[in-house]
Amino acid sequence: MDSDRKSAVSSFYGGRRSSVDALNNDYSSPLPHYAPQPAQSRPRVDSSSSFYADRQSRFNNDTINGNSAGYNHMSFLDAGRIEPVKGGRDEEEEARRNDEAWDVYADFNNAGPRYSTAFGLGHTDAGYQQLPPPPSIPQAKTDDASSTRTPVELVTVPALGPEWNLSEMKDMTQAGKREKKYDKRRAFWKAWNRGDTGLCGKWFTKKFLVFFVFAWVVIIVILLAITIPRVPGFSFNSTTPLDSATGSFNASIPSQFSRSPANFSFPALADLEVDTTSNILPLTFNSISAEIYDTTSNLQVASGNFGHTTLSAKTFSKIQIPLNFSYVATNTSDPTWNNWYNACKNPGLYPSGTRPGISFILVLKMYIAGLPSAHGASTQVTDASCPIQLSMNSA
Incomplete structure (x- = not known):
């Protein structure tokens, strides 16, 4: 068992094998610090460690034996003989020295040497002629005139700028443009x-805008007060509200009363007075339409139209x-026919010589220039005389 505990391998640092079993050896207890220390076998050297003092340096053993942990020329595989980078034959130089030009379409258009005979691979046919070499292209100017290299045209290329960030990419979209416009309008x-x-x-x-708008409102109000026409007032002639018609209008409508069938027709003129005192500018009528209704039956008995006219x-x-x-x-027996017939009969048929009057309502509808819609007016006349007079035998 003691032999199993002992190490059969020499010391890692090259020292001699120890015969002491470190596991089973009983070491003496350490002396207290006040006890006298035994004399050392040799003096202590402060400049070096005493742990390896009795052993040889590993460097000397490795140097003598030829053993080293570093790399040497045997650590790499020999690749053999080194070949040159470029071979002895240059195909590009040979092709450049070959000045003979050939046409790749010669086998089809018979205009030059055939492709098969271009490099001396076949027999030359006397029927074909070699195409002349293409004209030389003028060389571009170079900075170094003595240079033997191929001329290179100098092009100014702008330097690349920084990459766009997310905000710049968003500004280029439609949504970003609308957002920028909205922000500008809001800030403004x-x-x-x-x-x-x-x-x-x-x-x-x-x-300034408040005063400017207020001034314009005042000016517009004044202009409207001057230019907007007012609806005038109407009144009948108190003596003869209905006058007899004259001229062509009188001749165009027959004056008659008939019993079978019961009807009547005659022309007349409504004599009106127009009050324009509320207007500042002259008043223009585009048209005036009039209708007359009988007050007893509320039936229409007459109608008329007055054309375009301008009043001061x-x-x-x-x-x-x-x-x-x-x-x-x-x-x-119709009451309306009887009322108008009695009012228009000849005065000689009445013992007193006076005809009865008629009552009616006049309704006017006016279209005035400057006003958007039509305006109406109405008036009632009582005990008006008939504008015509029937003959004695008309009854």
Whole structure:
């Protein structure tokens, strides 16, 4: 068992084999620090370690025996004989020295030496002629005129800039452009709202725009007050609200009363007075339409139309609207027909010589230049005389 515990390998540092069993050896207890120390076998050398003092240097043993842990010329494999980089034959130089030109299409167009005979591989046919070499291309200018290299054209290439970041790539998209425009508009609106800038540079700031708009509103109100026409007032002639028609209009409509069937028709003129005192500018009528209704039956008995006319401002102007009285009844017992027939009969048929009056309502519809829609007016007339007079035998 003791032999198994002892090491059969020499010391790693080249020392002699120890006969002491370090596991089973009983070592003496260490002496206290106050006990006298035994005398050392040899003096201590402070400049070197005493652990390897009795052993030889490993460097000397390795140097003598030829053993080393480093690399030597046997650590690498011999690759054999080194070949030259380029062989003795240069195919490019031989091809460059061959000045004979050949046409690759010669086998098809018969215009030059055949491809098979270009390098002396076949027989030369007398029927083919060698194409002349292409004209020489003028060489480009070079910085070094004495250079024997192939001329190189100098091109200025701009230096590459830095790569685009994510914000720059986003600004190039449609969404990024819209966002930038929105930010500019918002910043401009905030600056204008604070009064720092104007709509046109330094002009039209917020304060200036308020006064400018107010001035324009005042001017527009004044212009509208002057230019917008007012609807005039109408009134009938108190003496003769209906006048007899004259001229071509009177001749165009027959004046008659008929019993079978019961009807009547005659022309007349409505004598009106127009009040334009509320207008500053002259008043222009595009058209005026008139309708007359009987007050007893509320049936229409006449209609008329007055064309384009212009009346002076701040005056009372008189106009006459032509009316065409026309009514058809079932029989002579119709109250409307009887009222108008009695009012238009000859005065000689009445013992007192006075005809009864008629009552009606006049409705006007006016189209005035400068106003967007039509305007209406109406008035009622009582006890008006008939504008025509029937003959004694018309009954």
